[in-house]
Amino acid sequence: MDSDLKKKLLREMLFARRFEERCYEAYVERKIGGFLHLYSGEEACAHGVLEAARPGQDYVITSYRDHVHAIKCGMDPKVVMAELYAKETGCCKGLGGSMHIFGVEQRFMGGYALVGGPFPLAAGIAKGIQMKGGDEICICFLGDAANNQGTFHESLNMAKLWNLPVLYVCENNLYGIGTRIDRSTAVVDQYKRVSSYNIPSAQADGQDVEVVYEAAQKAVDHVRSGKGPYFLELMTYRYRGHSMSDSNAYREKKEERMWGGRDPIIMLRDSLIEAGETSAEKFKAMDAEILEEIENEVIRFAEESPEPSMDLLHKYVMTENDPYVKGGSR
Amino acid sequence: MAEIMFWEALQRAHDEEMARDPLVYCMGEDIGVAGGTYKATKGLYEKYGAERVIDTPISENGFTGLGIGSSFLGCRPIIEIMSVNFAWLAMDQLFNTAAKVHYMSGGQLMAPVVVRSPGGTAHMLGAQHSARMEKVFMGIAGLRVVTPSSPRQAYGLLKSAVRCNDPVFINEHEMMYNMKGDVPDEEYFLPLEGSEISRGGKDVTLFGYNVSVYWCQQAAEILSRNHNIDAEVVDLYCLSPLDREGIKRSVSKTHRAVIVEEAEPAVGVGAEVMAIINEDCFYELDAPPVRVSAENTPIPYNHKLERAAIPDIHNVVDAVLKMFGRT
Numbered sequence: 001m002d003s004d005l006k007k008k009l010l011r012e013m014l015f016a017r018r019f020e021e022r023c024y025e026a027y028v029e030r031k032i033g034g035f036l037h038l039y040s041g042e043e044a045c046a047h048g049v050l051e052a053a054r055p056g057q058d059y060v061i062t063s064y065r066d067h068v069h070a071i072k073c074g075m076d077p078k079v080v081m082a083e084l085y086a087k088e089t090g091c092c093k094g095l096g097g098s099m100h101i102f103g104v105e106q107r108f109m110g111g112y113a114l115v116g117g118p119f120p121l122a123a124g125i126a127k128g129i130q131m132k133g134g135d136e137i138c139i140c141f142l143g144d145a146a147n148n149q150g151t152f153h154e155s156l157n158m159a160k161l162w163n164l165p166v167l168y169v170c171e172n173n174l175y176g177i178g179t180r181i182d183r184s185t186a187v188v189d190q191y192k193r194v195s196s197y198n199i200p201s202a203q204a205d206g207q208d209v210e211v212v213y214e215a216a217q218k219a220v221d222h223v224r225s226g227k228g229p230y231f232l233e234l235m236t237y238r239y240r241g242h243s244m245s246d247s248n249a250y251r252e253k254k255e256e257r258m259w260g261g262r263d264p265i266i267m268l269r270d271s272l273i274e275a276g277e278t279s280a281e282k283f284k285a286m287d288a289e290i291l292e293e294i295e296n297e298v299i300r301f302a303e304e305s306p307e308p309s310m311d312l313l314h315k316y317v318m319t320e321n322d323p324y325v326k327g328g329s330r
Numbered sequence: 331m332a333e334i335m336f337w338e339a340l341q342r343a344h345d346e347e348m349a350r351d352p353l354v355y356c357m358g359e360d361i362g363v364a365g366g367t368y369k370a371t372k373g374l375y376e377k378y379g380a381e382r383v384i385d386t387p388i389s390e391n392g393f394t395g396l397g398i399g400s401s402f403l404g405c406r407p408i409i410e411i412m413s414v415n416f417a418w419l420a421m422d423q424l425f426n427t428a429a430k431v432h433y434m435s436g437g438q439l440m441a442p443v444v445v446r447s448p449g450g451t452a453h454m455l456g457a458q459h460s461a462r463m464e465k466v467f468m469g470i471a472g473l474r475v476v477t478p479s480s481p482r483q484a485y486g487l488l489k490s491a492v493r494c495n496d497p498v499f500i501n502e503h504e505m506m507y508n509m510k511g512d513v514p515d516e517e518y519f520l521p522l523e524g525s526e527i528s529r530g531g532k533d534v535t536l537f538g539y540n541v542s543v544y545w546c547q548q549a550a551e552i553l554s555r556n557h558n559i560d561a562e563v564v565d566l567y568c569l570s571p572l573d574r575e576g577i578k579r580s581v582s583k584t585h586r587a588v589i590v591e592e593a594e595p596a597v598g599v600g601a602e603v604m605a606i607i608n609e610d611c612f613y614e615l616d617a618p619p620v621r622v623s624a625e626n627t628p629i630p631y632n633h634k635l636e637r638a639a640i641p642d643i644h645n646v647v648d649a650v651l652k653m654f655g656r657t
Contacts, residue, residue, distance in 0.1 A: 020616060090439075093436035095435075100434040100435065102436065102438045104435070104439055117422070117427060119392075120394070120395025120398075121399035121402070122399060123425065124396035124401070127396060127404045128400040128401075128404065129403065131403075154387070154392025155396070157387055158392060158396060161387070162384075163382075172482075191427075264440045268653045316433040316469055317432075317472050319494075319497050323493075324490035324491075325521060325522045
């Protein structure tokens with residue numbers, strides 16, 4: 001990975017961190033409602049994988065921890081934040097919320113709130129790609145705990161059976177809400193679980209964006225070349241609780257400190273400083289610039305945007321004016 | 331016009347839509363090489379190949395979700411779930427995704443999937459193969475539910491369901507696939523919303539859907555022949571949304587209503603139609619509306635007990651006679 005790419009990723013990952021931490025504040029201020037699941041600590045996963053793919057062309061789908069993936073796909077952070085603020089200018093006009101960010105134009109096919117729900121949807125998107133004959137792929141990001149749903153097994157089986165162009169990325173942050181993986185899951189190494197479907201897989205350090213990028217290149221190449229599905233497990237850690245309503249009391253401080261010492265942004269920053277490509281001062285200046293951008297552009301846009309109009313309540317229940325629907329009683 | 335069987339009408343609709351649009355495909359258990367449990371996809375595997383007539387693993391939630399995902403890209407899957415009893419397993423993807431994704435994405439995505447599945451009480455299939463679950467599907471905002479009662483409806487509703495941009499659940503009946511009926515030779519589409527008056531009458535309205543339409547029609551014949559009661563039969567082929575106008579129009583004409591359903595009474599079609607009558611045309615009534623429903627039990631294996639668990643023509647006749655004070 002060349003240093004320009006590293007610098008680009010450093011900025012994007014720092015932006016993602018600041019975006020998420022600003023969401024935390026907005027939630028505490030009750031500007032953001034509902035459930036809020038933050039990505040802080042896991043930035044190298046989405047950035048490393050999507051950098052190796054074609055964001056905006058390849059289809060991406062994920063769970064409710066979805067803001068950062070959406071932005072990396074090319075969505076405007078303002079529109080994502082406005083959605084979190086439940087405003088009409090939000091990507092889903094305030095009908096979706098944090099767990100349901102959608103950017104179909106950027107081929108970000110959504111955040112879904114049922115654990116494991118996107119597994120078959122991703123296989124289906126890949127089926128659609130296959131039927132339409134493109135060379136895009138579908139990338140599905142889900143956490144480790146989703147792998148205990150039936151949809152995991154059903155989807156892997158079908159993806160392999162029909163040779164679908166889908167890359168499953170497991171962001172293994174070691175906890176399913178508040179239950180540690182070894183207390184919920186018989187086989188802790190997730191990449192091993194897919195061997196029963198004869199799907200190639202790998203496990204990689206999810207904190208080192210260079211490592212993620214290299215592992216993802218291999219995975220993406222495999223899928224794009226028509227060899228069928230691939231499963232990439234990335235070992236990572238979320239700094240916050242599962243969601244904002246999580247007391248985060250189930251993890252040991254020692255463990256948190258250990259992972260805090262492997263922060264993906266700090267690791268990347270330090271490697272760039274060591275290579276003489278940046279300096280602590282430049283990093284600080286970039287951080288200040290990002291904070292200002294988030295405050296003056298992103299937050300301001302969300303704050304100043306209007307609430308959705310009340311007629312949106314019924315607007316998207318069904319598609320409008322479908323000619324095959326009306327006819328009435330005869 | 332030709333007289334064909336219910337399954338043949340479905341097969342023709344599949345075939346025409348697949349011939350027209352390469353993004354229409356069908357999938358389900360045993361629908362390809364085996365030709366379909368009820369033959370609705372007979373001959374299509376040979377014609378369109380394994381990629382468009384897909385034999386799925388027995389993973390109802392998985393392949394339903396897969397179909398939904400493909401519909402995001404413009405595919406039009408027709409998903410057959412072999413029995414509604416197995417469709418329970420797909421409710422997660424149908425309800426949580428198909429019914430909601432257009433809404434929660436602020437109109438960005440559509441899920442134009444068709445899910446066909448037969449339900450009802452057949453012949454000694456026991457508790458876990460005799461579910462009547464239309465009542466569950468019709469209660470979900472964002473999902474259309476239709477239930478054909480004839481080959482003509484089976485064809486016309488499937489054609490419309492494939493073209494419609496909303497997810498549509500087609501509730502078929504295990505006992506109706508070999509039923510014969512007239513189907514026009516030319517292509518046609520039936521609207522996914524509405525109801526049909528299948529027999530005109532002036533004294534009482536019998537509301538039925540799917541198999542219970544026939545119980546209503548036969549009961550109406552007996553009532554006319556033996557009791558001088560002229561019953562109207564309304565076929566509520568669209569269960570979600572129910573045809574409020576059609577219900578109101580018929581009740582305003584006959585002033586009496588009997589709703590006949592194969593399912594248990596609670597939270598069902600009868601309850602819903604009664605609520606609509608109550609809300610829209612209560613003062614038109616000359617008598618309290620009545621439901622003729624199944625017993626509130628799982629379906630037993632023993633044939634006599636099985637028949638006793640669901641309504642029949644005589645239950646409908648008796649309910650009408652009681653309403654008229656003739657018993």
